[in-house]
Amino acid sequence: MKTLRFFAALMLCASQGVAPAGAAEFVDPEDGAQVFKKCRACHAVGADAFNRTGPHLNEIFGRRAGSVEEFRYSDGLTRMGNDGLVWDIDSLDAYIENPKAFASDTRMNFPGIKDEGERGDLLAFLRQYSDSPANIPGAAPTATPHEVALSDDILAIVGDPDYGEYLSSECTTCHQLDGDNDGIPGIVGWPEEDFVVAMHAYKEKVRPHPVMQMMAGRLANDEIAALAAYFGGLE
Amino acid sequence: MKLNRRQFVGASAGIAASTLAAPSLYAASHGGKPKVVVIGGGAGGATTARYINKDSDGAIDVTLVEPTRTYYTCFFSNLYIGGFRTIESLAHSYGGIASEGVNVVHDYAVGVDRDAKTVTLASGDTLMYDRLVMSPGIDFVDGAVPGWDVTAQNKMPHAYKAGSQSELLKAQIEAMPEGGTFAMVAPPNPYRCPPGPYERISMVAHLLKETNPTAKILIADPKEKFSKQGLFEEGWNTHYSGMIERIGPDFGGNNVEVNPDEMTLTIDGTVENVDVCNVIPAMKAGVICERAGLTDGNWAPVDGRTMVSRMDENVHILGDACAQGDMPKSGFSANSQAKVAAMAVRGALTDSKVFPAKFSNTCWSLIAPDDGVKVGAAYEANEEKIASVDSFISQTGEDAALRKATYEESVGWYEGITSDIFG
Ligand SMILES: Cc1cc2nc3c(=O)[nH]c(=O)nc-3n(C[C@H](O)[C@H](O)[C@H](O)COP(=O)(O)OP(=O)(O)OC[C@H]3O[C@@H](n4cnc5c(N)ncnc54)[C@H](O)[C@@H]3O)c2cc1C
Numbered sequence: 001m002k003t004l005r006f007f008a009a010l011m012l013c014a015s016q017g018v019a020p021a022g023a024a025e026f027v028d029p030e031d032g033a034q035v036f037k038k039c040r041a042c043h044a045v046g047a048d049a050f051n052r053t054g055p056h057l058n059e060i061f062g063r064r065a066g067s068v069e070e071f072r073y074s075d076g077l078t079r080m081g082n083d084g085l086v087w088d089i090d091s092l093d094a095y096i097e098n099p100k101a102f103a104s105d106t107r108m109n110f111p112g113i114k115d116e117g118e119r120g121d122l123l124a125f126l127r128q129y130s131d132s133p134a135n136i137p138g139a140a141p142t143a144t145p146h147e148v149a150l151s152d153d154i155l156a157i158v159g160d161p162d163y164g165e166y167l168s169s170e171c172t173t174c175h176q177l178d179g180d181n182d183g184i185p186g187i188v189g190w191p192e193e194d195f196v197v198a199m200h201a202y203k204e205k206v207r208p209h210p211v212m213q214m215m216a217g218r219l220a221n222d223e224i225a226a227l228a229a230y231f232g233g234l235e
Numbered sequence: 236m237k238l239n240r241r242q243f244v245g246a247s248a249g250i251a252a253s254t255l256a257a258p259s260l261y262a263a264s265h266g267g268k269p270k271v272v273v274i275g276g277g278a279g280g281a282t283t284a285r286y287i288n289k290d291s292d293g294a295i296d297v298t299l300v301e302p303t304r305t306y307y308t309c310f311f312s313n314l315y316i317g318g319f320r321t322i323e324s325l326a327h328s329y330g331g332i333a334s335e336g337v338n339v340v341h342d343y344a345v346g347v348d349r350d351a352k353t354v355t356l357a358s359g360d361t362l363m364y365d366r367l368v369m370s371p372g373i374d375f376v377d378g379a380v381p382g383w384d385v386t387a388q389n390k391m392p393h394a395y396k397a398g399s400q401s402e403l404l405k406a407q408i409e410a411m412p413e414g415g416t417f418a419m420v421a422p423p424n425p426y427r428c429p430p431g432p433y434e435r436i437s438m439v440a441h442l443l444k445e446t447n448p449t450a451k452i453l454i455a456d457p458k459e460k461f462s463k464q465g466l467f468e469e470g471w472n473t474h475y476s477g478m479i480e481r482i483g484p485d486f487g488g489n490n491v492e493v494n495p496d497e498m499t500l501t502i503d504g505t506v507e508n509v510d511v512c513n514v515i516p517a518m519k520a521g522v523i524c525e526r527a528g529l530t531d532g533n534w535a536p537v538d539g540r541t542m543v544s545r546m547d548e549n550v551h552i553l554g555d556a557c558a559q560g561d562m563p564k565s566g567f568s569a570n571s572q573a574k575v576a577a578m579a580v581r582g583a584l585t586d587s588k589v590f591p592a593k594f595s596n597t598c599w600s601l602i603a604p605d606d607g608v609k610v611g612a613a614y615e616a617n618e619e620k621i622a623s624v625d626s627f628i629s630q631t632g633e634d635a636a637l638r639k640a641t642y643e644e645s646v647g648w649y650e651g652i653t654s655d656i657f658g
Contacts, residue, residue, distance in 0.1 A: 172651065175649045182647050
């Protein structure tokens with residue numbers, strides 16, 4: 001359920017004017033080598049790097065999530081990868097900041113790096129082990145995704161749970177009200193704000209998945225709020 | 236408007252109670268509550284009955300009329316043929332709906348008196364209604380495939396209503412001689428589940444590849460093109476190369492005749508001996524729609540904003556039986572339409588809020604193990620029809636991981652929709 005928190009985190013920053021969404025930056029690769037010591041117990045990078053407790057990190061930029069062969073990922077990361085999540089500076093930044101918030105069932109047992117500067121250093125270090133745009137004409141492995149900048153106004157909309165209940169009947173054709181998680185993720189009891197952010201991320205096609213992009217694409221802001229209010233209130 | 240209606244219900248109580256000649260005036264008067272009768276306990280009807288009952292909190296009396304005690308979903312019945320599901324896993328009972336408070340009557344509706352607002356059942360009983368909902372699914376057009384009628388359905392099964400027909404077809408395929416021929420007569424548009432015949436071909440091919448790899452599959456098809464054609468043809472080439480031959484209308488696929496006793500299929504004058512012949516004839520709305528005088532041609536036209544019949548404002552028709560515009564005839568569509576119909580019915584009979592209609596549909600198909608594809612669209616209704624507003628489809632050349640995820644998603648969808656329909 002918490003897989004979507006990272007959007008919430010990004011959004012909150014955006015709405016509070018701290019930093020715009022998608023603002024992660026590469027800082028200092030040499031300092032990053034020091035930060036990487038926190039990762040080294042499980043991850044290898046560089047020539048001859050192989051999978052250890054965690055997958056190797058060569059070519060991590062531009063790699064689809066959950067896609068290193070013979071590495072067993074959590075269902076959540078695999079699903080995000082199948083849905084089209086490709087690691088870039090912003091998604092890696094969000095993942096490293098708080099792995100469990102990004103993918104609740106991740107097998108990466110690591111509390112995260114809260115310091116933005118340290119993350120910037122680490123990403124700059126890892127970046128050296130991925131192709132740079134110069135190696136791949138036309139590609140931009142470090143490109144930032146389209147931003148989902150939600151205004152305070154959108155986040156402030158108070159949803160009508162009755163309307164949400166009616167609208168929810170479109171969701172329950174696939175998503176079960178008992179919260180079952182097989183094949184199709186459960187959506188019952190989500191924190192309202194996570195729900196709102198996730199739906200806007202689909203609406204703006206930042207989150208992959210064609211069915212959800214289509215469903216969210218035609219929901220108005222108040223309808224998203226109504227659904228969030230309804231599902232958030234279910235046990 | 237809604238309030239007026241309500242007052243009218245109350246005001247009419249005395250009249251209705253005092254005159255036998257007009258039991259129609261307000262069925263509501265008898266139990267004090269408005270009455271809804273739903274004909275057909277499939278994807279559309281069961282959902283509507285459940286939602287009206289659940290959302291009105293007992294303010295409306297809901298009776299569901301359905302002859303069978305166990306409903307076998309057509310969706311995933313092809314996967315049963317392919318060996319991916321058991322027949323039991325397709326079976327659903329009405330216990331859940333009944334325990335939620337819907338009055339489930341196992342009987343068959345034989346007539347509707349729209350003036351009296353009554354439904355007559357095969358048992359002879361009559362049910363009164365304030366609003367009638369019909370979701371009787373499909374029946375076959377008489378004489379659509381020369382040589383075939385429903386009395387031939389054991390020799391040449393359609394398996395387009397699931398259950399014993401699905402079991403029969405699978406058993407016949409398993410009993411085919413080595414190197415034998417499976418033939419399908421595909422239906423003309425419009426029909427239930429546009430990708431259904433082609434998903435079936437995929438599943439039959441999978442089964443034969445495992446048990447009878449030299450067998451052949453022959454399709455006689457009256458249509459130029461079919462749903463997800465590029466995806467199916469790509470998959471057939473990859474998984475079942477050389478096994479499947481499709482004869483379209485250019486080569487006489489629209490000019491067929493069958494002989495169930497001789498087990499022959501004649502395509503454009505050429506007689507083929509076949510071992511199994513799956514005849515899927517042209518379809519029409521379940522016959523009760525015709526008997527109720529609510530059809531125009533083969534289907535029952537409705538206003539998509541409320542799913543109300545164009546011919547009777549007290550009757551809502553949904554699912555495969557109705558002609559509504561752009562939505563394909565699918566279980567997903569029927570379930571989606573049911574929610575709009577349920578809301579409209581509640582709005583008309585109580586003072587509940589009515590919101591603008593929205594619909595959606597996604598059809599998943601399985602081509603081979605872990606090779607799933609999907610197509611879907613979103614819809615809105617205007618006064619003329621239900622119109623598609625957005626759509627998507629799986630792409631050819633997708634990688635195996637995505638196809639596997641798509642299949643897994645369809646399994647999740649099956650669980651989701653069946654618990655949404657049956658509680
Ligand atoms: C092989 C196959 C595969 C399919 N795959 C999919 C899929 O993957 N996804 C999808 O969304 N859809 C699929 N479908 C389509 C789906 O099954 C139908 O579109 C759906 O069932 C339509 O719902 P309905 O309520 O209109 O009719 P039905 O579900 O057929 O229900 C009609 C009910 O009405 C009852 N009835 C009929 N006449 C009367 C009467 N006079 N009185 C009382 N009861 C009556 C019948 O007994 C039946 O139970 C598939 C169909 C087939 C054949």
